[in-house]
Amino acid sequence: MEIASAASREIAVIGSGPAGLMAAETAARAGHAVTVYEKMPTPGRRFLMAGVGGLNLTHDEPFEMFLTRYREAAPWLAPHLEALSPQNLRAWADDLGADTFTGSSNRVFPKAMKASPLLRAWLRRLEGQGVRFAMRHVWRGWQGNALMFDTPVGPLTVEPAAAILALGGASWPKLGADGAWVAPIAAQGVEVSPLRPSNCGILIDWSAHLQDRFAGTPLKNIALTFNGQRITGECILTRTGLEGGAVYALSGPIRDALEQGVILTLDLKPGLSAEDLTTRLAKSRKGESLSNLLRKAAKLDPAAIALLRENGQPPREAGALANAVKSVPLSVRAITGLDRAISSAGGITAGSLDDTLMLKARSGTFAAGEMLDWEAPTGGYLLQASFATGAAAANGAVGWLG
Numbered sequence: 242m243e244i245a246s247a248a249s250r251e252i253a254v255i256g257s258g259p260a261g262l263m264a265a266e267t268a269a270r271a272g273h274a275v276t277v278y279e280k281m282p283t284p285g286r287r288f289l290m291a292g293v294g295g296l297n298l299t300h301d302e303p304f305e306m307f308l309t310r311y312r313e314a315a316p317w318l319a320p321h322l323e324a325l326s327p328q329n330l331r332a333w334a335d336d337l338g339a340d341t342f343t344g345s346s347n348r349v350f351p352k353a354m355k356a357s358p359l360l361r362a363w364l365r366r367l368e369g370q371g372v373r374f375a376m377r378h379v380w381r382g383w384q385g386n387a388l389m390f391d392t393p394v395g396p397l398t399v400e401p402a403a404a405i406l407a408l409g410g411a412s413w414p415k416l417g418a419d420g421a422w423v424a425p426i427a428a429q430g431v432e433v434s435p436l437r438p439s440n441c442g443i444l445i446d447w448s449a450h451l452q453d454r455f456a457g458t459p460l461k462n463i464a465l466t467f468n469g470q471r472i473t474g475e476c477i478l479t480r481t482g483l484e485g486g487a488v489y490a491l492s493g494p495i496r497d498a499l500e501q502g503v504i505l506t507l508d509l510k511p512g513l514s515a516e517d518l519t520t521r522l523a524k525s526r527k528g529e530s531l532s533n534l535l536r537k538a539a540k541l542d543p544a545a546i547a548l549l550r551e552n553g554q555p556p557r558e559a560g561a562l563a564n565a566v567k568s569v570p571l572s573v574r575a576i577t578g579l580d581r582a583i584s585s586a587g588g589i590t591a592g593s594l595d596d597t598l599m600l601k602a603r604s605g606t607f608a609a610g611e612m613l614d615w616e617a618p619t620g621g622y623l624l625q626a627s628f629a630t631g632a633a634a635a636n637g638a639v640g641w642l643g
């Protein structure tokens with residue numbers, strides 16, 4: 242049986258990830274009654290998962306540089322990222338007792354290097370602000386002006402004064418965000434660009450030898466180049482390809498170019514110029530095996546040597562060998578799927594939103610977080626934009642309610 246409930250001045254937030262919780266906090270601070278509806282039994286599951294890798298909250302770099310990470314979405318995200326800037330976000334985390342520090346490569350983390358203490362303190366504060374939580378409520382769409390939910394006790398419709406959708410993208414669906422919102426939202430005439438994997442691994446057809454001997458081996462201090470973009474960092478060899486930071490950073494451009502065929506270039510010695518490497522490799526002793534030379538003169542580990550051999554026997558002449566070490570071609574067959582991607586690209590297009598993140602097709606309904614059509618690399622940019630758009634959507638809803 243359907244239970245109808247009408248809450249006259251209430252703001253409904255759907256989704257309890259960083260975008261939804263930031264929207265709830267912003268709306269509650271402005272004096273509104275707020276209920277957060279969430280399909281999972283507990284809030285912030287993907288946020289907690291992000292904490293397993295240390296919880297890279299944001300990035301410490303000049304703001305103009307920071308903005309460029311959002312590529313074509315930068316112009317419309319800029320005012321929201323200015324309003325809740327990386328500095329503001331750090332101050333917010335500090336205020337919750339999760340003091341932050343800037344780590345290597347300017348990534349910002351809470352000192353605890355996990356999400357649970359911050360999330361616990363945040364939920365306590367939200368409850369203190371009167372925010373209500375309705376867990377195991379799965380949003381299904383609209384019935385007229387009312388939001389429809391499936392709940393453990395049956396269907397429920399709610400007609401809040403304004404609604405903020407913060408349903409996430411479609412990566413790691415077992416944590417909650419599965420993209421099932423696309424159909425009901427698109428049915429309203431809202432333009433949604435397809436949800437695709439972002440910050441994901443790549444699939445490469447390795448030889449059986451490489452798979453059996455080296456799957457799971459980290460490749461430290463390497464550089465990957467694609468389409469003129471060079472990323473220095475590390476990644477992990479898997480049975481089916483490569484995972485890890487350096488690959489994730491290129492996965493967007495790789496995904497967009499797959500139809501034309503993608504050849505990545507792997508530099509196994511990014512810290513040495515081809516000349517310096519040639520000089521080292523030229524000091525080969527008579528009768529020395531190629532593996533020994535590469536191990537001793539170039540300090541390559543067995544996994545790197547095996548990678549070099551994937552394309553056949555490397556040349557012995559020092560200059561040619563140095564070039565081979567610094568430009569191993571990797572033929573990418575595909576990217577990994579949404580189920581293991583860190584984030585998803587695509588979502589509600591900027592053209593479907595007004596400046597306050599209200600859906601042009603549905604007055605009084607706002608949207609935030611990864612369900613919007615922006616894409617960024619790992620490094621704290623994903624959480625920062627989720628928090629910032631959550632706050633912006635709530636400010637939009639508060640303003641709209643007058």
Ligand SMILES: Cc1cc2nc3c(=O)[nH]c(=O)nc-3n(C[C@H](O)[C@H](O)[C@H](O)COP(=O)(O)OP(=O)(O)OC[C@H]3O[C@@H](n4cnc5c(N)ncnc54)[C@H](O)[C@@H]3O)c2cc1C
Nearest residue numbers: 256258259260280291297380409417418610611621623624
């Ligand atoms: C392994 C991993 C590590 C990561 N590490 C980092 C990191 O270190 N730094 C970083 O910046 N980013 C990181 N991210 C990405 C980051 O977690 C996301 O970008 C961010 O959580 C997006 O926030 P969101 O609020 O938009 O969506 P989500 O966090 O996905 O929240 C959406 C919520 O909506 C709920 N929901 C979905 N559909 C419905 C429905 N129909 N009804 C009701 N509720 C619904 C979901 O259950 C979920 O709780 C990581 C992601 C993963 C998977």
